[in-house]
Amino acid sequence: MxxxxxxxxxxxxxxxxxxxxxxxxxxxxxxxxxxxxxxxxxxxxxxxxxxxxxxxxxxxxxxxxxxxxxxxxxxxxxxxxxxxxxxxxxxLADQLPFNINGEELNVPLDLALDHRVLSLRHTKTNAVFRIQAALVQAFQEFLNGHGFVQVFTPKLVASGTEGGTELFAVKYFEETAYLAQSPQFYKQMLVGAGFERVYEIGQVYRAEKHATTRHLNEYVSLDLEMGFIESEHDIMDLQNQLLASMFAAVEMNCPKELKVLGVQLPEVPQIPRVSLEEALGILQREYGKMHQDSDLDPEGERLLSQYVLEQTGSEFVYVTDYPWTKRPMYTMPKGEELTASFDLMFRGLEITTGGQRIHRHEALTANMRRKGLDPEDFTSYLGSFTLGMPPHGGLAIGLERLTAQIIGLGNVREASLFPRDRHRLEP
Amino acid sequence: MxxxxxxxxxxxxxxxxxxxxxxxxxxxxxxxxxxxxxxxxxxxxxxxxxxxxxxxxxxxxxxxxxxxxxxxxxxxxxxxxxxxxxxxxxxLADQLPFNINGEELNVPLDLALDHRVLSLRHTKTNAVFRIQAALVQAFQEFLNGHGFVQVFTPKLVASGTEGGTELFAVKYFEETAYLAQSPQFYKQMLVGAGFERVYEIGQVYRAEKHATTRHLNEYVSLDLEMGFIESEHDIMDLQNQLLASMFAAVEMNCPKELKVLGVQLPEVPQIPRVSLEEALGILQREYGKMHQDSDLDPEGERLLSQYVLEQTGSEFVYVTDYPWTKRPMYTMPKGEELTASFDLMFRGLEITTGGQRIHRHEALTANMRRKGLDPEDFTSYLGSFTLGMPPHGGLAIGLERLTAQIIGLGNVREASLFPRDRHRLEP
Missing domain, CATH: 2.40.50.140 (Nucleic acid-binding proteins)
Structure with a gap:
């Protein structure tokens, strides 16, 4: 039957x-x-x-x-x-290491992760990943509908995208390869290869030793890149529409899961755009917080989000115009000291990094040199820029972070089915 | 403007x-x-x-x-x-290494791959990847509509799924990790974790030294797994519908690309299912071809496809009931010598492998031992089978192979944006 x-x-x-x-x-x-x-x-x-x-x-x-x-x-x-x-x-199931039939799964995260097959059966845990899948599906549908092509680029690469730190090394036959930190070079090259608009959903790798509630050593990056833009503001405009569309889709497809988790999805208003300099000024003026370095620390991200929420009602805020020293060599400079770049903070955590990229060969080579990098180390990437590269830019959203922030999970590991960190390679 | x-x-x-x-x-x-x-x-x-x-x-x-x-x-x-x-x-573009404005891109594959940004601009090359993206999109839409949840599982793993050969090793802090050969263990675990039906689209890795026109060291696998099946035939039934739906979507979304490439999409009829034993019999009887080993070699795959096409008009054929010695330890046995498994041949090439899996802990442990494997090496995977695992099975389609066979490309590298093989890590 x-x-x-x-x-x-x-x-x-x-x-x-x-x-x-x-x-x-x-x-x-x-x-x-x-x-x-x-x-x-x-x-x-x-x-x-x-x-x-x-x-x-x-x-x-x-x-x-x-x-x-x-x-x-x-x-x-x-x-x-x-x-x-x-x-x-x-x-027949054996004796269980913990029960999953209560309203809450009251077990320490490590135990829940050790017995992932069991903890994922809990209604609340399960709902997290159904919402995550709905987010991904909506990301794809929105971009498919806006002229983007889904691509798959190698995770085994010959060198790092950002100068060679924090890379996992792989023994690749007689050579050493590395696990890609991002599809950055490839997505740019594919814009130049005539696709103009591409996106990729795939794993990226960071060999960072520190263990925080915000970092994973392997995570899923929602990457997009588009050509023929005028400035980084085109990318932010696109992301506003994209996020609104993703949240609307989750609202429609996951009513049960949202209810089980007690989640209120955010509105995506005209997200305020605040330059990093302004942001640091706000933090100093409003909270007496000084930054040694011209960048936001985690507390700074939280306070800025809090301020913007109070002032404008927005749970999102773009921080723009990061200094040249803080951004990778492919970032489009803006004047002498700044860049055409942004981060998106959502409920106190950075979930997106993006910006316009350099599209002219000589400017890119010069920027590499200014950063102390040797253009010879980037021959294959640089070669693309002699073949006619349009102005372009893009962004990358951390899927686990986005999921965690929407649902209000305290640790990004809770938004990964099988998280990888310094101490966890199993299950 | x-x-x-x-x-x-x-x-x-x-x-x-x-x-x-x-x-x-x-x-x-x-x-x-x-x-x-x-x-x-x-x-x-x-x-x-x-x-x-x-x-x-x-x-x-x-x-x-x-x-x-x-x-x-x-x-x-x-x-x-x-x-x-x-x-x-x-x-401004520099002098080009080759022209791309002819009807055909008449350059050797290696040169085309060396200058991938340029070769991808050729109408025919570009069309390959638009068709590939349409295939992926249709795979997702079909499965989303059939109760499947898209998942992302780690590519950094502690051990191999099939006993430890052909793995790329990664220095993971103080330990050694490996690049996953397939999401096999994880997709099974997620069926058991209550999702019942999951799919994943992601890179898989094979450290195979040989270089053929059919192999890549990193490729994209379209993986699915479903619970509560009666036999491997449920998986084949699902794949028939899935492929028909994928081809219909490509027909609808890529008319220009199909025309440019002169591609005739296959019909997906009731695909014939032939046991490996019958297949070997056919090859011997019809073509005088003997196999040393009870498996098909590439010539055998081609001849069998040819025979089935002539006899039934189908460009597809399932080869079923592979011997126990030829299938991994998680495959459901069928009698003493055979397994509940199948491969799908399409136009002479294997594009899918699938089957039913063992779902009872004691049977799985026994099968590992019979294969000479130590259950101790699979503790985390095996543990899931003590927690109530339904009968289940699944399959994996090689995306580049499927794309290449549809379009009639002679080398699977032509269906990869940036292929990885023993001699190629760039671009």
Whole structure:
């Protein structure tokens, strides 16, 4: 008999059906057992005569197949339940390291990650990744609809994009390769290769030793790059539309998940654009906070977001015009000291970095030299710039950070199915 | 003035517009220059008075911005042309290593790959990757519509999925990690984590030393896995629908590209399913071809495809029931000697591998031992199987191979933007 999903049962009153899923919880009375069965679509209560088990043991989180009749039951949450006629244990679960049938998954993050298959079954944990998938899908749909082509570029590269620090080395036959820190060079080259607008969703790697709640050593980057722009403001304009479209899609596709997690999606207004210099001024004036360096530290990001929220109601703020010293060599300079660049802060955390790039060969070579880099180390990348490269720019959104900030997770690891950090390579 | 795409010009007759793009070709007469401008949407002819260039040089593949009036011109291909009033050279191209304005890109593959930004601008090369992107988009849309969740799993892993051969090693802080050969373990675990149906599109890595026209050391795998199946035939059934849907989408979204490449998309009929034993019998009987080993070699794949095409009209054929010795430890056994597995051949090349997996812990442990593997080496993966794992199976399609076979490319490298092989790490 064909399997029916739990969410379809409401249309099967009076019918005999077969459902399959996991045993979320059991309550055994003397003559009857109540069993909550969970599948990917929902939870249903089954009532069964313990005899049906024929002496087989049954544990929480075992996989079962139940045949039964869907019958009205006003006392159950859905208004119906499944009167079991037959039950088959497809896979018996051992003793669980922790329970997942409470409203909250109250276990330390490390334990939850050690037993990821179990913790992901919790409704709240599961919902995080359904929202994440909806975000990705909406990112793609928006860009597909705006002339972008999805591309796949190598993660095994001959050199770093930003000068060679924080790279993981790979033994590549007789040579050494590195894991790409970003698809930056490739997405620029593909703009120049005539695609004009490309995006890539893929893993990037940072061999950073520090362990914080905001960093992963492998994460998913939502990258885009577009040609024929006038300035970095074109990229910010596009991102405003993109984010609005992503949030609208999540609102529409994940009502259950948003409710379970108690998430209120942000509005995407005309996001304020504040130069870094202004931002540092605000922090000093409003909070007495001095920065040694002309950059925002995590506390600075939080305070600036708080200020902008209070002043404008926006949960987002662009910080623009970063100094030349703070941005990689491919960033378009703006005057002598600044660059045509931006970061996007969302609820106190940087989620996007972007800007306009240099598109003329001589300017790029000169900028490399000014940074103390040797153009000879970038021959293949630089070569593209002698073949006719349009003005262009782009951005990269950290998927796990975006997810974590939307949902209000305290640690970016909670927004990664199988996070990688200095101390975690498994599962 | 806002940029107009070339494809929009047909609606702009008589209007003054600005177009931006690359100089595909120039023909200089004494008083007038004909210039073909290419952008991502098409090609248009511009006519200009050489004086407009004010002595600036202009070369093929330079990036230009032209303002002019769209006027009817019966002698041009489109029926209109652009009468230029102003031209700006946005980026001047150097001497090109080869021309890309012929109907064919007649350059050796290695040279084309060395100058990838240029070769990708050729209409035919460009079309390959637009079709590839359409295939991926359709793969996603079909699966999104069938209850699958897109996931992202780590490519940095602690051990191999298939026993440790052909892995790239990565120095991971104080440890050694490896690049994942496939997301196999993770997609199975995510089925068990309650998602039931997951897919992933991502890079996989094979440290194979041999260089053939069919292998890449880094390629894109279209992976899916689903729970609550009855047998491997459910996976094949799903793939039939999936492929039909992907080809229909390409037909609809890429008419221009298919035409440029002269591609006839295959029909996806009820794809014949032939056991490996039958396949070897056919090869021996029809072609006098003996196999030492019970497996198909590349010639065997081609001949079998040829036979099936002649007999049934299908360009696809499933080869099923591979021997236990030929399949990885997670494959569901079928009797003593065989497995619930399949490969899909398309136009003579294997593009998909799939099957049902073992879902019970004791059976999996026993199968590992029978393969001479130590279950201790797979603790984290095996642990998932004690927590209630449903029957499940899945498949993986090689994206570059699928693309190459559809288009009739002779080398899988032609279906990779920046291929990686033993001798190529750049660009």
């Amino acid at each position: 064909k399997r029916v999903l739990v969410e379809e049962l409401q249309n099967c009153l009076g019918q005999t059906v077969t459902v399959e899923g996991w045993v979320l919880r059991m309550r055994r009375l003397s003559k009857v057992t109540f069993l909550l069965l969970r599948d990917r679509s929902g939870v249903v209560q089954a009532v069964l005569d313990p005899q049906l088990l024929k002496g087989q043991s049954l544990t929480a989180e075992s996989v079962v197949k139940i045949r039964g009749v869907v019958q009205a039951e006003p006392r159950s949450k859905q208004g119906y339940e499944l009167a079991a006629q037959e039950i088959e244990v497809m896979a | 806002k940029r107009v795409l070339v494809e929009e010009l047909q609606n702009c007759l008589g209007q003054t517009v600005t177009v931006e793009g690359w100089v595909l070709r120039m023909r200089r007469l004494s008083k007038v220059t004909f210039l073909l401008l290419r952008d991502r949407s098409g090609v248009v002819q511009a006519v200009l008075d050489p004086q407009l260039l004010k002595g600036q040089s202009l070369t093929a593949e330079s990036v230009v911005k032209i303002r002019g009036v769209v006027q009817a011109e019966p002698r041009s291909k489109q029926g209109y042309e652009l009468a230029a009033q102003e031209i700006e050279v946005m980026a």
